[in-house]
Amino acid sequence: MITYFESLLEQISVHRVGNKLQDEYFTLSDSPLKINDELLQNLLMQYFLKPFEKVNEVYRLIHSTDDLELNEVYHFVKQLFAQPDKFHEISQQITRHLFDVSSHPKIKGGEVYITLFRDVQIEGEVFQALGIFKSETKETYLRVYPDGDGFTVAYEQEAINIQKLDKGCLIFDTEEDKGYKVVVIDQTNKSAGEAAVYWKDDFLKLKIRNDDFNQTTNYLNLYKDFVSEKIDDDFEISKPDKIDLLNRSMKYFKEKDTFDFEEFSEEVIGNETAATSFKEMIQNYETEFDVEIGDSFEISAPAVKKQNSNYKSVLKLDKNFSVYIHGDRKLLENDFDEDKGMNYYKLYYKEEK
Template identity: 40%
Template sequence: MQNIQLGAISKLIIHNVGNKANDEGTHFADSMTDFVNIEEEVGQLIANNFKFDELFNFHFVPTLDLNPVYQFVKTIFKENSSFIDQSRNCARYLYDKSSHPKIKGGEFCMVYIRNCQVNEVTADALAFIKSENKETILKVTPSGNGFDMHTEKGININKLDKGCLIFNIDPEKGFVAAIVDQTNRSAEAQYWREEFFNLKVINNEFHQTNEFLSITKKFVTSQLPEDFEVTKTEQIGFLNRSVDYFKTHETFDKQGFEQEVFADGNVIESFRKFDNSYRVDNELELADSFEISDRAVKKQAKVFKNVLKLDRNFDIYIKGNRKLIEQGIELDGRKFYKIYYDVES
């Protein structure tokens, strides 16, 4: 996990970027925004929404120097006086990339933050914020001997629609960035990360752990039932053993993982074929040995299904030895499970 503390805001500017497909245009600010009375709230908006487990670099083919936003950011870090001009360049480029009809227009804000702490390094940062959805609040104001109430729309400081936080670290490798995209997760709306910034995930222990557990889950739930006759309890058993391996080891070893989780040579061979194919199809570069990230394990464990649902009557949580549960069919065709246990609580 990264130890990151944000510094003090020194510059802030807001532009409005519409949808290009709908010819909504852009509206540029001529000067920076006065943030004296809102610095705490803007800082809270940034601090509350970014997570730093999965980090990214700027990326571009054939060469990083052809990435427009990378060049704009690089110029700002070198020449602070270019902040307004480069923020306009960023807004223009974002407008060019906002060409899908489902992309919402909104306020585009850039914030310069000084003296952030990233592990043991002190570095400035640039925050990109795009607000697409407004929250409605009820505002109460005095009126004569009573009070009036009316609605106002604004930005929720606890929920960021889109954001990117770029630290002035390793510029030759594409800086270090964290990203947020809460509003658009469909394929056509990945423009924020992939089209506008063109970011590529940093292959750290969190990414390695997270991706390998994802591959294992996909194999057990989709490919394994196609290749072998397996029951739901057996599938849950494989998933539980997968998570247990990552919880009980500090370092991942692919061969050891396969033996502990799958054991059977035919299943291992099937898993290896699926793993290799998945890596190629998704352009993943994963090592066969790496340090395990506890936070990635906790994240993935939440989505690994260990619940056996029986019609609408029963949910059976299978957490341990699957040999303690047996499946059968009565003579009249009714299905049943038999469960063995030592202690009732």
């Protein structure tokens, strides 16, 4: 999704925010950071941008009133793209806003990096991008270096691991009227509650873009939940049959270019009552999350590839066996052995590999 082999870090300002509920404050630097060391610049580029290489979801900045100007980050970003000479001043305003929303006791303090990149590629196009990053997790590192005829070991506390970006977002200078293209990472605060959502919801105010990738992802996630849980409300269905339904759905998404609900219902679900129940589940989801999935859309191959690993085709039998079911469900039979008082499965195959 994101490539940066031709990108350049043009500007960077570093500040710090604490948690105001813990009587911590924010610290704003007086001037941008000047980096003359090429190696350091490359390390920072890796730290900030490499985590986005595998990010597929694209978001937009929004506001509940539909007036984008009321979204603080949107206001600041729009101003910065129009007046890059005010970069540092605007970076201070963004940091103040982040401090203002850091109002949950579990939110950690940390350094805030506001950056301006040139030539970052998203979806095959190159744009200028504003980056906002926050480092919350600190680690201790050992340093070993020669000392006379031997070595000395030292350590550095409160250091940052450049392989672990805690929080970050890239806002691309395109589609301004729609809330820009935004990609986001949040590796910390994944537990439930305010601390888990303040970065995306309170600070940035994001809504995921309703494109082919997200439509495909939503359908696959909803169908998995439907088969795993909701289908039991209407039918008595065995675990192998559930796995078969999931395998058939993944096969459909891998082989088709376009999703069609009627076709999917007939070829995959194969039962009118179940199809109606699944349709109701989709409609409830659309209402709850204010998103339109639709009955027909282009299937996103990257989304299918990403979801494929979440579709488990393993039948676990006590603690003794795990059976991987990839093909024809008819080659697997199950029954009950009255003498042993145990269930059993019978598998048919032509050759052993």
